[in-house]
Amino acid sequence: MIRNASLLLAGTIIGATAAVTLTQVPSLIPGVAHAAVSDTYRQLNLFGDVFERIRSDYVEQPDDSSLIEAAVNGMLTSLDPHSSYMNPKDFKDMQVQTRGxxxxxxxxxxxxxxxxxxxxxxxxxxxxxxxxxxxxxxxxxxxxxxxxxxxxxxxxxxxxxxxxxxxxxxxxxxxxxxxxxxxxxxxxxVQSVKSRAEGDIGYLRISSFNEQTFDGLKAAIDKLKADIGKDKIKGYILDLRNNPGGLLDQAEYVSDAFLEKGEIVSTRGRHADQNMRYDAHPGDLTDGKPVIVLINGGSASASEIVAGALQDQKRATILGTRSFGKGSVQTIIPLGSNGAIRLTTARYYTPSGKSIQAKGIDPDIQVVQDLPPELKDKITDTKGEASLKGHLTNEGGGDEGTGSQAYVPPEAKDDKQLQQAIGLLDGKQANAAFPPNAAAAVPN
The missing domain is CATH 2.30.42.10 (PDZ domain)
Incomplete structure (x- = not known):
């Protein structure tokens, strides 16, 4: 999940930025702080010494900008799997990608x-x-x-x-x-939203969350109402399987499309301005019709926000397998002409206050796909966020459970998860988890 930020930085060269910061520390923290400052200066000197040694003695003439870029990226990637440096070209590519x-x-x-x-x-x-x-x-x-x-x-x-x-x-x-x-x-x-009628049921597939996602979802819902008939629609299937995520605000808008009120998601970071809560506004675009959300091991980040919000608010029944478990927020911080950094700045929490970081969303109804014989020895479960080296741990502990089957059959008739969702909405199947008990929704 990505949050955009426009920040005025006090310098773009590593040494200059650090120096500006460090000159302010001794006046704020007396005593033992001087030792920390001195140690930081030594580490910066170490970087400078190594940099100069490489420039003067390496077997071939190195490219200075490449060395700096590698050093900055190494610093960021050592934090967690989702923080990284983007040079100007990569930053431009990322902006194009989020535009769809x-x-x-x-x-x-x-x-x-x-x-x-x-x-x-x-x-x-x-x-x-x-x-x-x-x-x-x-x-x-x-x-x-x-x-x-x-x-x-x-x-x-x-x-x-x-x-x-x-x-x-x-x-x-x-x-x-x-x-x-x-x-x-x-x-x-990327046409991030696709839709079709499954009889009297509206099927909505969101493959990613870019700047066009909410507009695409609204248009798809309007089309389904026109094609099926607003009063004839029995319910909606929201398919978020293998959706890797995207923009935070689009996850909020998509969740809001199905809700009349209540919390959608909250974020918490080191600083007060990173602690935010996002609430739904009146106006359920689906007119309160039943909703089933499909997730699997490839559903990550923004898709987990939507699933978690609709699950905790008892607006939808979640069906499929456990999601990926990426519960962190990355802020894109531009560095002027030097590109940008993607920095993990907060964790997000579902309305019940639960962090899914390295845990994932557990479905209300677990349905595992049947693999065709030719794929049984070739496809295994995804491992999820908890398997990534250097991942943030879950504050509540127990982060070894993420990862699950992420296979989706190419043909709808073979899609066990989709067919069970259709059966529930058609009334041909029954399950205690559908429809959800609205009285048990998270208090807001």
């Missing part, structure tokens, strides 16, 4: 054990059409090992001119050897 259009293959990725892990392929993109799956490990790009790259370098290599090919080497759990997949790059225009 970008160039590349169409996969959401993270770094794990020195290789790139696929969090989720984006619907109707070259990667999805080529058969890339959530949980796949990308070990090489055009024959070059990923272990020689950081995440930003790997992403940059996957992007490129439209209609140019790239060979992606995949290691998939259950396969004996890595295998190559040739993918042709394209302009990725």
């Amino acid at each position: 259009e970008f160039g590349g293959l169409g996969i959401e990725v993270t770094m794990e054990d020195g290789v790139v892990k696929v969090v989720s392929p984006i619907d109707d993109t070259p990667a999805a059409k080529a058969g890339i799956l959530a949980g796949d490990l990308i070990v090489a790009l055009d024959g070059e090992a990923i272990q020689n790259m950081n995440l930003n370098q790997a992403v940059d290599k996957m992007r490129g001119a439209v209609n140019t090919p790239i060979t992606v080497t995949i290691q998939r759990k259950g396969t004996e050897k890595p295998f190559d997949v040739k993918i042709v790059r394209d302009v990725i225009r």
Whole structure:
């Protein structure tokens, strides 16, 4: 989940920024603070000494800007898996992506054990059409090992001119050897919301949360009302499976679309201005009709906010498998002409005050997909946030439970989760968790 920020920084060079900060400390904290200041100066001197030694003695002439960029990125990635540095090009690419259009293959990725892990392929993109799956490990790009790259370098290599090919080497759990997949790059225009009528039921699929998501959702709901008939709709299915997340404000707007009142989400960080609560406004776009939300092991971040809000407010029944468990907020902090940093600044909490960091959202009704025979030895459960090296722990403890099945059959008739949701809304099936007990909603 991303929060945008426009901050005026007191300097963009590491040494200058630190110096400005440190000159203020001794006047504020007497005594033992001087030792901490002195130690910090020594560490900054260490950085300068190593930097100069590399510049003067390395076997080849290094690029100064690349050294600084690597040092800054190393500092950020040591904090947690979701903090990183973006150079000007990466920052521009990120801005394009959050607007809902970008160039590349169409996969959401993270770094794990020195290789790139696929969090989720984006619907109707070259990667999805080529058969890339959530949980796949990308070990090489055009024959070059990923272990020689950081995440930003790997992403940059996957992007490129439209209609140019790239060979992606995949290691998939259950396969004996890595295998190559040739993918042709394209302009990725993400239509984050898709919809269709399932009889008298409105099906809404959100694949990511970009700047167009809420508008797309509203338009989709209006179309379903027109196609089915406002009074004939029995309910809605909101499909958030394999949705890797996106913008915080869009998660709030989407949740608000189904609620009349009550808390949606709260955030808590180190500083008071990071402690915020977001509430729903009157105006349920679905007119109070029953809602079932589908989630799985690939549902992360913003999609978990929506699922958690609708679950705690007893507005919807959550069906599927446990979600990914990414319960942290990243703020994008621009650095002028030097790009930006993506910094984890807060944790988010569902209306009941629960953090899902490294835990995930547990469904009200657990439904595991049936795997076809040819995939039973090739597809395993995703491991989730708790498996990522350096992940933030859950303040309540017990963060080893995230991760679950993330497989979704290509055909709706074979989709066990979807078919059970349809059966519940049609009244052909029954479950104690549907509809939810509105009287048990979180007090607000």
